[in-house]
Amino acid sequence: MKNHQFWRSVMIGAVVGISLGTFFLCGFLFHDIVNTNHNIVASSSEFGLLLEAQSLLDQYYLREQPEQSVREYAAIRGVISSLDDRYTFFIDPPVAQSESDVLAGTYGGIGVQIKRSEQGEMILYPFSDSPALAAGIESGDVLLAINETVVDLNMQPDLIDQMLRGEVKDGNGVTLTVGKVADGSEFTAFIPFGIINVPSVIWRVIPENPQIGYLQILRFTNRTPDEVAEALENLKASEIVGLILDLRDNSGGLLQESVMVAGLFLGEGVIVYERNNQSETALESKETSAIAKLPLAVLINHNTASAAELVAGAIQDDERGILVGQQTFGKGTVQQIFRLSDGSSLHVTSAEWLTPNHQEIDGVGLTPDIAMIPDVNGRDVELGEAIRQIESQLDQE
Numbered sequence: 001m002k003n004h005q006f007w008r009s010v011m012i013g014a015v016v017g018i019s020l021g022t023f024f025l026c027g028f029l030f031h032d033i034v035n036t037n038h039n040i041v042a043s044s045s046e047f048g049l050l051l052e053a054q055s056l057l058d059q060y061y062l063r064e065q066p067e068q069s070v071r072e073y074a075a076i077r078g079v080i081s082s083l084d085d086r087y088t089f090f091i092d093p094p095v096a097q098s099e100s101d102v103l104a105g106t107y108g109g110i111g112v113q114i115k116r117s118e119q120g121e122m123i124l125y126p127f128s129d130s131p132a133l134a135a136g137i138e139s140g141d142v143l144l145a146i147n148e149t150v151v152d153l154n155m156q157p158d159l160i161d162q163m164l165r166g167e168v169k170d171g172n173g174v175t176l177t178v179g180k181v182a183d184g185s186e187f188t189a190f191i192p193f194g195i196i197n198v199p200s201v202i203w204r205v206i207p208e209n210p211q212i213g214y215l216q217i218l219r220f221t222n223r224t225p226d227e228v229a230e231a232l233e234n235l236k237a238s239e240i241v242g243l244i245l246d247l248r249d250n251s252g253g254l255l256q257e258s259v260m261v262a263g264l265f266l267g268e269g270v271i272v273y274e275r276n277n278q279s280e281t282a283l284e285s286k287e288t289s290a291i292a293k294l295p296l297a298v299l300i301n302h303n304t305a306s307a308a309e310l311v312a313g314a315i316q317d318d319e320r321g322i323l324v325g326q327q328t329f330g331k332g333t334v335q336q337i338f339r340l341s342d343g344s345s346l347h348v349t350s351a352e353w354l355t356p357n358h359q360e361i362d363g364v365g366l367t368p369d370i371a372m373i374p375d376v377n378g379r380d381v382e383l384g385e386a387i388r389q390i391e392s393q394l395d396q397e
Contacts, residue, residue: 050075069342076346085349087335093343109165110174111196112137114157118384120377122151122160124178125204131173131194140181140207147175153377166193181207200224200253203231205238212390213238214383216246217261220253220307225260232264232290242295242390244383245315248325252306255283255334262311263287265296265321271314273358274334276351295393296321297386300368305329313355313366323368324386332362 057065065071076090111130115123122143126132143151146163166172173192180187200221206212213235217224235243245265252258255274262271263285270282298312298321309328315321334351352362370389375381 073344080346087331087333087347088349089347091345091347107165107196107198108168108193109196110135110137110176110191110193112164113202114143114161114164115383116157116378116380118379118381120153120379122155122157125202127196127199127202130196131191135189135191136187137176137178137189137191138181139204141187142179142181143176144179144186145177148177156378168193168195199227201227201231203235205235205240206244206387209387209391210238211240211394212242212244212387213240214244214246216248217250217308217311219250220258220261222254222257224253224257225264228261228264229290236290240294242297242394243291244297244299244386244390245311245321246299246383247304247308247312248299248301248382249303250305250308251303251329252308252331255307255310258307258310259283259285260287262314263289265289265291265311265315266318267292269318270356272310272356273354274351275354295390297389298323299382299386300325300328300366301374301382302326302329304366305331309361309366310353310355313359313361316366316369317355317357317359322370322389323366324370324389325368325372325382326374327367327371328361328365330361330363330365332360332364 054071066074073090073092080088080090110132111127112132113125113127115125117123124132124137124141124143125139126137143160145151146160151160164174164176166174171192173190175188175190177186177188179185198218200219200223201215201217203213203215206214215228215231215235217228259271263269264287266285267287267289268285271285272283274281274283296315298315300308300312300323304312304325305328309331312323312328316323332352332354333349334353335347336350338346338348340346352360354360370385372382372385
């Protein structure tokens, strides 16, 4: 009888009557506000077969059964697997907490972004208030060596990035040799590791053409609209005449924030249509575009997903800018994240979205206006093409 009551309460309480805690940011599109008022009524026969099976196990199973939590999680995953939706899933408490820590956007390192130029050089862009910036690294410096190991084309940017990270403790750091962007001289310095708070937006003017601005959105957080607006104001102050928006490897984030960001490029109007199991709603921007007349190119790749696709799709449908790169990931659904009472979490697909022209993205992705084949050595040929496209538009004007 005790197990019977346990399983009934588990399945009704955990699967159907989910109690909400807080949500946390993951790499895919989801709502930043979740309804916490649940009025759920479940009949005693809803999980009759499950309870019947558990009763038979209690009576006849030869060996000791797993702990109750193990059986709970297995039952929840069994229900979810029947949905055949890879974006609806369950996370154990330890994994959920680990994911939450990772998504907090902090790590130990020197605080630089690494980009391989079209010429194949590793270019450094230090974050504000970072150890790298404090040590004298400037935006545009060329990375020549790490701990006396020469950097060459055989070294991938992600591997180099890991070499510039480590535990924050006394004496722990890395020695870099760089070519200074100002005069081409070489500069060597030991840079200690520190706690790095990763911004969601990185911006600068293009060194090859300072009239063109570059703005990369790494993820969509609740800070992103303000960070994008600030970046655009700074770029305008630099008197740019064209802009490149980089959404490559951006796996998404918050829905409302991505709508606000799209509005900063497009102004007022419909950004996306959201369709749930009851209705379809137009999500509109109330923003005023700060760069409405500037030529715009958007960089995308196979890892551009979800909220990033929302922004790119709205720009493409409005013919506000051209998309350069590869077909995007095709993640056109919205997830809500529910925290369960024991610290585990349930990610639930609750809606799908369509572009302003009602194009479906889920499982399809966005097709670039200018398709590019990634360089095998990691040279940034997409950025080079975007620069040329904007320069061509400016020449025509």
